Amino acid sequence: xxxxxxxxxxxxxxxxxxxxxxxxxxxxxxxxxxxxxxxxxxxxxxxxxxxxxxxxxxxxxxxxxxxxxxxxxxxxxxxxxxxxxxxxxxxxxxxxxxxxxxxxxxxxxxxxxxxxxxxxxxxxxxxxxxxxxxxxxxxxxxxxxxxxxxxxxxxxxxxxxxxxxxxxxxxxxxxxxxxxxxxxxxxxxxxxxxxxxxxxxxxxxxxxxxxxxxxxxxxxxxxxxxxxxxxxxxxxxxxxxxxxxxxxxxxxxxxxxxxxxxxxxxxxxxxxxxxxxxxxxxxxxxxxxxxxxxxxxxxxxxxxxxxxxxxxxxxxxxxxxxxxxxxxxxxxxxxxxxxxxxxxxxxxxxxxxxxxxxxxxxxxxxxxxxxxxxxxxxxxxxxxxxxxxxxxxxxxxxxxxxxxxxxxxxxxxxxxxxxxxxxxxxxxxxxxxxxxxxxxxxxxxxxxxxxxxxxxxx
Amino acid sequence: xxxxxxxxxxxxxxxxxxxxxxxxxxxxxxxxxxxxxxxxxxxxxxxxxxxxxxxxxxxxxxxxxxxxxxxxxxxxxxxxxxxxxxxxxxxxxxxxxxxxxxxxxxxxxxxxxxxxxxxxxxxxxxxxxxxxxxxxxxxxxxxxxxxxxxxxxxxxxxxxxxxxxxxxxxxxxxxxxxxxxxxxxxxxxxxxxxxxxxxxxxxxxxxxxxxxxxxxxxxxxxxxxxxxxxxxxxxxxxxxxxxxxxxxxxxxxxxxxxxxxxxxxxxxxxxxxxxxxxxxxxxxxxxxxxxxxxxxxxxxxxxxxxxxxxxxxxxxxxxxxxxxxxxxxxxxxxxxxxxxxxxxxxxxxxxxxxxxxxxxxxxxxxxxxxxxxxxxxxxxxxxxxxxxxxxxx
Numbered sequence: 001x002x003x004x005x006x007x008x009x010x011x012x013x014x015x016x017x018x019x020x021x022x023x024x025x026x027x028x029x030x031x032x033x034x035x036x037x038x039x040x041x042x043x044x045x046x047x048x049x050x051x052x053x054x055x056x057x058x059x060x061x062x063x064x065x066x067x068x069x070x071x072x073x074x075x076x077x078x079x080x081x082x083x084x085x086x087x088x089x090x091x092x093x094x095x096x097x098x099x100x101x102x103x104x105x106x107x108x109x110x111x112x113x114x115x116x117x118x119x120x121x122x123x124x125x126x127x128x129x130x131x132x133x134x135x136x137x138x139x140x141x142x143x144x145x146x147x148x149x150x151x152x153x154x155x156x157x158x159x160x161x162x163x164x165x166x167x168x169x170x171x172x173x174x175x176x177x178x179x180x181x182x183x184x185x186x187x188x189x190x191x192x193x194x195x196x197x198x199x200x201x202x203x204x205x206x207x208x209x210x211x212x213x214x215x216x217x218x219x220x221x222x223x224x225x226x227x228x229x230x231x232x233x234x235x236x237x238x239x240x241x242x243x244x245x246x247x248x249x250x251x252x253x254x255x256x257x258x259x260x261x262x263x264x265x266x267x268x269x270x271x272x273x274x275x276x277x278x279x280x281x282x283x284x285x286x287x288x289x290x291x292x293x294x295x296x297x298x299x300x301x302x303x304x305x306x307x308x309x310x311x312x313x314x315x316x317x318x319x320x321x322x323x324x325x326x327x328x329x330x331x332x333x334x335x336x337x338x339x340x341x342x343x344x345x346x347x348x349x350x351x352x353x354x355x356x357x358x359x360x361x362x363x364x365x366x367x368x369x370x371x372x373x374x375x376x377x378x379x380x381x382x383x384x385x386x387x388x389x390x391x392x393x394x395x396x397x398x399x400x401x402x403x404x405x406x407x408x409x410x411x412x413x414x415x416x417x418x419x420x421x422x423x424x425x426x427x428x429x430x431x432x433x434x435x436x437x438x439x440x441x442x443x444x445x446x447x448x449x450x451x452x453x454x455x456x457x458x
Numbered sequence: 459x460x461x462x463x464x465x466x467x468x469x470x471x472x473x474x475x476x477x478x479x480x481x482x483x484x485x486x487x488x489x490x491x492x493x494x495x496x497x498x499x500x501x502x503x504x505x506x507x508x509x510x511x512x513x514x515x516x517x518x519x520x521x522x523x524x525x526x527x528x529x530x531x532x533x534x535x536x537x538x539x540x541x542x543x544x545x546x547x548x549x550x551x552x553x554x555x556x557x558x559x560x561x562x563x564x565x566x567x568x569x570x571x572x573x574x575x576x577x578x579x580x581x582x583x584x585x586x587x588x589x590x591x592x593x594x595x596x597x598x599x600x601x602x603x604x605x606x607x608x609x610x611x612x613x614x615x616x617x618x619x620x621x622x623x624x625x626x627x628x629x630x631x632x633x634x635x636x637x638x639x640x641x642x643x644x645x646x647x648x649x650x651x652x653x654x655x656x657x658x659x660x661x662x663x664x665x666x667x668x669x670x671x672x673x674x675x676x677x678x679x680x681x682x683x684x685x686x687x688x689x690x691x692x693x694x695x696x697x698x699x700x701x702x703x704x705x706x707x708x709x710x711x712x713x714x715x716x717x718x719x720x721x722x723x724x725x726x727x728x729x730x731x732x733x734x735x736x737x738x739x740x741x742x743x744x745x746x747x748x749x750x751x752x753x754x755x756x757x758x759x760x761x762x763x764x765x766x767x768x769x770x771x772x773x774x775x776x777x778x779x780x781x782x783x784x785x786x787x788x789x790x791x792x793x794x795x796x797x798x799x800x801x802x803x804x805x806x807x808x809x810x811x812x813x814x815x816x817x818x819x820x821x822x823x824x825x826x827x828x829x830x831x832x833x834x835x836x837x838x839x840x841x842x843x844x845x846x847x848x849x850x851x
Contacts, residue, residue, distance in 0.1 A: 382728065383785060385724055388727075389719065392722055402779075404781075404783075
């Protein structure tokens with residue numbers, strides 16, 4: 001029988017939190033859309049057939065027409081006798097007023113054309129969408145997340161509701177909006193930079209030619225998982241380490257390794273490669289965000305060669321073996337990952353899995369080869385404690401002014417370690433990590449900050 | 459047979475003692491590099507001490523001439539002789555030290571220690587910077603307020619001990635102005651008042667260990683645990699000893715380091731794990747008395763907690779904060795990396811990076827690069843140069 005303990009396990013809790021974080025971003029878009037819509041209305045009121053410009057245009061045309069009539073009467077000669085010079089001046093004024101009248105007609109034509117063109121802009125702008133319905137939909141989505149949290153069988157509810165067709169459509173819609181939020185609020189540039197920094201590191205074995213390669217990440221590209229294809233999730237710091245697997249596959253495709261690796265084991269090796277380069281952050285991102293505890297995606301797509309449970313198991317086994325000098329610390333981290341993973345699997349009523357000995361041997365051999373050939377790109381476990389301290393700082397509330405910029409690999413390690421340590425501070429952590437991510441490595445903290453503390457008391 | 463009168467004997471002794479003091483002025487170099495150095499180190503202070511000693515002898519001679527020999531006057535004479543011995547011994551040590559420095563017999567060790575202490579003093583009060591001379595062991599002599607550096611010592615790896623000696627300067631010299639009550643107070647004194655008699659000396663040494671750890675971070679405990687202390691020595695020292703037991707000192711340093719990262723996991727965890735394990739392994743064959751027992755531990759925690767409050771309240775500016783630069787410095791010392799242009803690091807960062815690399819090499823059984831120590835020295839020089847140019851600006 002599945003274990004349906006009322007307490008939400010950390011994996012589901014993190015997935016729901018992340019969806020909620022995405023909803024926050026969506027709500028920012030909804031507010032921005034309302035603002036845009038008001039601006040579009042203002043333009044319509046200006047350019048439209050009943051708008052301000054038309055009214056002014058009519059008033060000016062009437063005034064100019066009146067002036068032309070009066071001048072024509074005077075110049076007619078029946079009412080007044082004019083000196084030759086005066087007649088010339090009036091004739092000149094009449095011609096100029098006629099030119100003004102023609103110009104107003106031209107402006108009116110241009111206004112009509114601009115208004116017609118604006119109709120297209122307005123029609124296709126997302127700001128034209130009905131924000132009320134969207135806000136209601138987002139609200140309903142949030143309620144659903146709350147319901148899943150309170151459900152006695154949260155995993156089952158999550159599986160049913162979020163993988164159901166209706167929700168999927170809505171999720172895709174939110175993905176679009178989440179993507180807009182990411183673009184609109186300037187996160188994209190930073191994330192692209194960080195993803196590229198990780199990619200450069202991951203692709204180092206391929207040499208300079210690969211350095212320009214762009215991460216295979218797009219705001220609109222679904223993740224491997226079929227669970228939550230929400231664009232925002234892609235672009236949050238939490239998911240950043242997931243670039244490791246696709247980079248690993250790329251390295252496996254382009255490099256020649258002595259270890260024979262068949263297609264089935266390629267994914268194992270790509271995971272192992274990502275873990276080797278990115279360290280614990282990759283295992284965290286994969287288990288907490290990407291892999292299905294119940295292998296449902298494997299059931300949906302039997303062409304997928306490896307069930308997620310085996311990939312997760314392999315990652316949990318490989319993590320402590322990353323560095324024998326840090327085995328105790330890594331075992332502790334792996335234990336903290338294995339616990340919620342096991343809890344999630346029990347909640348879904350699935351048992352333990354074992355990685356086949358032959359698979360394990362291939363992965364170990366592949367990793368040995370990578371270690372021998374590319375020691376310089378390995379995750380350096382000597383700085384794990386530093387990442388833990390950075391994580392504690394991010395989870396705290398002290399100013400980050402004195403904290404130097406970190407390589408994205410260290411930053412994502414710090415945020416993931418801290419997230420597991422302080423699950424309730426996830427949003428706070430993400431905000432502060434983003435603040436830090438915007439700083440570029442090598443940039444010094446402000447003068448005098450942090451290095452020495454002010455003398456107190458004396 | 460007539461024997462000499464006691465007054466004659468005592469006056470004779472006083473006269474010889476006065477001559478002895480006068481000879482100091484003639485014997486000690488007053489010119490050249492050594493003379494200038496000696497003068498710069500502690501010339502005024504020693505001259506004042508010699509003058510004081512002469513005046514005391516003169517006063518005693520006057521009293522003996524006027525009122526004869528009494529038992530207290532004989533005691534005074536004995537005390538004055540001992541005092542003169544102390545002053546002369548200090549003066550001689552200083553003079554020899556100055557001559558050794560002038561002849562570069564210390565191979566620049568004291569110059570390095572001077573700059574190191576200047577940097578530490580700059581974080582509290584520049585006036586606390588005390589000069590160093592070579593000696594047979596590290597200590598601060600209270601007469602001249604001059605720090606001795608053991609020469610030769612273990613070079614870079616022993617430099618952190620200078621922070622302990624600087625701690626003595628802080629204990630005796632730190633004063634804080636209390637504007638509310640318009641008074642001057644000595645911030646470390648309330649903590650020291652917990653101890654009386656010979657315990658006070660040991661408590662001062664314990665304070666200096668905690669201070670050095672607080673100011674430098676892991677490098678000081680590394681030097682103490684891995685280079686200096688005796689794992690077989692009694693954990694609680696007899697009252698006649700100047701320093702606390704070695705295991706107690708190790709406990710104090712590691713406790714402080716743990717406290718510096720609030721008992722959480724952090725950059726010191728790696729050092730703490732390795733130093734604890736190394737000390738434990740070194741104590742494997744030691745007797746039970748070499749280990750800190752529960753009772754001693756409770757007493758230590760109480761003393762250290764109070765000491766920590768004193769440091770945080772009065773000397774927060776000297777507290778070492780782990781810097782991201784250490785990672786870059788480790789890269790340099792392991793070879794293959796250069797310090798980034800934006801690198802901003804202190805000598806404490808360099809010492810911590812050097813110990814990080816050394817501990818790592820020891821733990822993995824690999825060989826420490828031959829150039830490691832020299833590279834670390836270059837980094838130290840660069841840190842001090844940058845600091846000097848910053849001060850000049």
